[in-house]
Amino acid sequence: xxxxxxxxxxxxxxxxxxxxxxxxxxxxxxxxxxxxxxxxxxxxxxxxxxxxxxxxxxxxxxxxxxxxxxxxxxxxxxxxxxxxxxxxxxxxxxxxxxxxxxxxxxxxxxxxxxxxxxxxxxxxxxxxxxxxxxxxxxxxxxxxxxxxxxxxxxxxxxxxxxxxxxxxxxxxxxxxxxxxxxxxxxxxxxxxxxxxxxxxxxxxxxxxxxxxxxxxxxxxxxxxxxxxxxxxxxxxxxxxxxxxxxxxxxxxxxxxxxxxxxxx
Amino acid sequence: xxxxxxxxxxxxxxxxxxxxxxxxxxxxxxxxxxxxxxxxxxxxxxxxxxxxxxxxxxxxxxxxxxxxxxxxxxxxxxxxxxxxxxxxxxxxxxxxxxxxxxxxxxxxxxxxxxxxxxxxxxxxxxxxxxxxxxxxxxxxxxxxxxxxxxxxxxxxxxxxxxxxxxxxxxxxxxxxxxxxxxxxxxxxxxxxxxxxxxxxxxxxxxxxxxxxxxxxxxxxxxxxxxxxxxxxxxxxxxxxxxxxxxxxxxx
Numbered sequence: 001x002x003x004x005x006x007x008x009x010x011x012x013x014x015x016x017x018x019x020x021x022x023x024x025x026x027x028x029x030x031x032x033x034x035x036x037x038x039x040x041x042x043x044x045x046x047x048x049x050x051x052x053x054x055x056x057x058x059x060x061x062x063x064x065x066x067x068x069x070x071x072x073x074x075x076x077x078x079x080x081x082x083x084x085x086x087x088x089x090x091x092x093x094x095x096x097x098x099x100x101x102x103x104x105x106x107x108x109x110x111x112x113x114x115x116x117x118x119x120x121x122x123x124x125x126x127x128x129x130x131x132x133x134x135x136x137x138x139x140x141x142x143x144x145x146x147x148x149x150x151x152x153x154x155x156x157x158x159x160x161x162x163x164x165x166x167x168x169x170x171x172x173x174x175x176x177x178x179x180x181x182x183x184x185x186x187x188x189x190x191x192x193x194x195x196x197x198x199x200x201x202x203x204x205x206x207x208x209x210x211x212x213x214x215x216x217x218x219x220x221x222x223x224x225x226x227x228x229x230x231x232x233x234x235x236x237x238x239x240x241x242x243x244x245x246x247x248x249x250x251x252x253x254x255x256x257x258x259x260x261x262x263x264x
Numbered sequence: 265x266x267x268x269x270x271x272x273x274x275x276x277x278x279x280x281x282x283x284x285x286x287x288x289x290x291x292x293x294x295x296x297x298x299x300x301x302x303x304x305x306x307x308x309x310x311x312x313x314x315x316x317x318x319x320x321x322x323x324x325x326x327x328x329x330x331x332x333x334x335x336x337x338x339x340x341x342x343x344x345x346x347x348x349x350x351x352x353x354x355x356x357x358x359x360x361x362x363x364x365x366x367x368x369x370x371x372x373x374x375x376x377x378x379x380x381x382x383x384x385x386x387x388x389x390x391x392x393x394x395x396x397x398x399x400x401x402x403x404x405x406x407x408x409x410x411x412x413x414x415x416x417x418x419x420x421x422x423x424x425x426x427x428x429x430x431x432x433x434x435x436x437x438x439x440x441x442x443x444x445x446x447x448x449x450x451x452x453x454x455x456x457x458x459x460x461x462x463x464x465x466x467x468x469x470x471x472x473x474x475x476x477x478x479x480x481x482x483x484x485x486x487x488x489x490x491x492x493x494x495x496x497x498x499x500x501x502x503x504x505x506x507x508x509x510x511x512x513x514x515x
Contacts, residue, residue, distance in 0.1 A: 169369075172364070172366070172369040173369055173372050175329075175334055175364075175369070176364055176369045176370045176372065177372060177382075178334060178357075179332055179334060179357065179362045179364075180357065180362075180382055180383040180386065180430065180431065180434065181354070181357060181386050182354055182355070182356075182357035182358035182383060182386060182387050182434055183354030183355065183357070183358065183386070183387055183388070184354075184355070184358060184387050184388065184389075185355060187387060187388040187389070188388040189354055189386065189387065189388055190386055190388075191385050191386055191388065195385060199372075199373065199382065202372065202373050202374050202378070203372045205374070206372050206416070209416065210368070210416075
């Protein structure tokens with residue numbers, strides 16, 4: 001039994017799926033950077049970025065609304081931007097008295113809030129698209145090619161590999177607990193809150209102990225097979241002409257979006 | 265728990281229609297679409313000792329997880345006449361003692377005592393009864409005096425016995441064990457066989473150890489690809505070489 005909660009790769013035959021992972025990583029970072037650099041209230045540029053995103057969605061053949069449907073995971077983070085509405089710069093729009101505090105939304109603040117919302121919403125969708133079209137090992141590989149420190153990529157690769165083992169382990173512990181969480185008619189069930197907290201605490205402790213011991217065993221198994229400090233991989237990725245074309249075209253489109261944002 | 269050694273073990277099937285466990289046309293598919301159980305029907309009577317055998321991936325563990333309602337498929341499951349429902353679940357979990365294959369899953373508390381006491385504590389029993397039940401359960405698996413030991417420092421055979429004690433302390437009517445003899449050395453396996461023989465509860469035990477089945481279980485159920493393909497006297501099924509080979513079993 002496995003949890004697939006973190007595995008978001010969607011197999012499909014498409015131009016984007018076959019693109020070199022380095023290009024995809026660079027373009028995603030470029031897209032996020034471009035959104036961050038756009039001035040507040042440049043709605044036309046945001047719309048252009050959105051069109052670019054839709055085009056990318058279409059190219060993956062996962063459907064136009066693919067990333068939109070999955071973008072709501074980022075919604076809770078938008079709450080962090082709510083305070084921007086009450087920015088003291090700009091003209092006040094209303095006055096909300098909540099008893100202990102008076103909130104004054106301003107026109108500048110509202111524009112800023114929606115701009116932040118647009119930026120994060122667009123950026124999250126592009127990241128979702130990257131993960132959906134690139135296998136995780138390829139993604140790690142791309143970061144290695146782009147000179148991300150080896151230690152960092154190795155940690156991420158191991159994290160990804162053993163996250164599933166760990167969630168499975170946690171899941172089995174929880175299942176064993178619920179199998180013994182019985183009750184008798186007419187008796188209070190579940191013990192005291194303190195006792196339940198203690199049980200949960202020791203389960204977390206067990207999970208840590210086991211992960212720790214497992215990491216030792218894994219390391220020994222790696223040493224036994226000649227591990228010397230960094231993971232070597234074969235290098236199956238070479239930039240094709242189509243990869244360069246896609247990279248150049250997309251960078252030009254991003255520049256175009258910037259021009260719309262700043263000069264319109 | 266009275267530990268009385270029987271010299272001759274009755275290899276006959278009790279005559280009833282399933283007073284303690286009734287499973288009727290149970291179907292289950294995992295969320296990824298893999299169908300694990302297809303039209304499974306199984307009745308267990310009080311005192312029945314049933315071996316559930318079949319290749320890996322046949323659906324044995326999935327079936328076992330339905331008996332205490334951890335998984336809920338389509339079809340009817342009733343324990344002691346109680347159909348599985350949200351309302352009955354606490355009582356059913358007290359009636360059915362499930363021991364998982366890997367004792368490390370079962371033992372999640374720091375000490376052996378805490379683990380064996382988990383079930384009774386959750387059931388809200390008074391303290392003196394909890395102590396009494398823990399002592400009885402540990403005695404039944406011959407692990408007296410291990411209460412203060414740390415679970416993760418025990419040997420595999422000891423962990424398996426403690427795992428069985430963690431459900432015995434709940435005084436269940438049915439014991440459901442998932443591959444109890446897997447990974448044990450001959451001596452620990454022998455000790456486990458004696459333990460299972462002496463426990464009075466109704467048992468449904470999944471295993472690949474057909475020599476243990478031969479020795480211990482009057483009734484045997486063979487599962488393959490989510491179906492129950494045979495259900496009958498172990499002595500008869502175990503001599504059917506063609507049947508065993510078809511379903512990847514070996515004595």
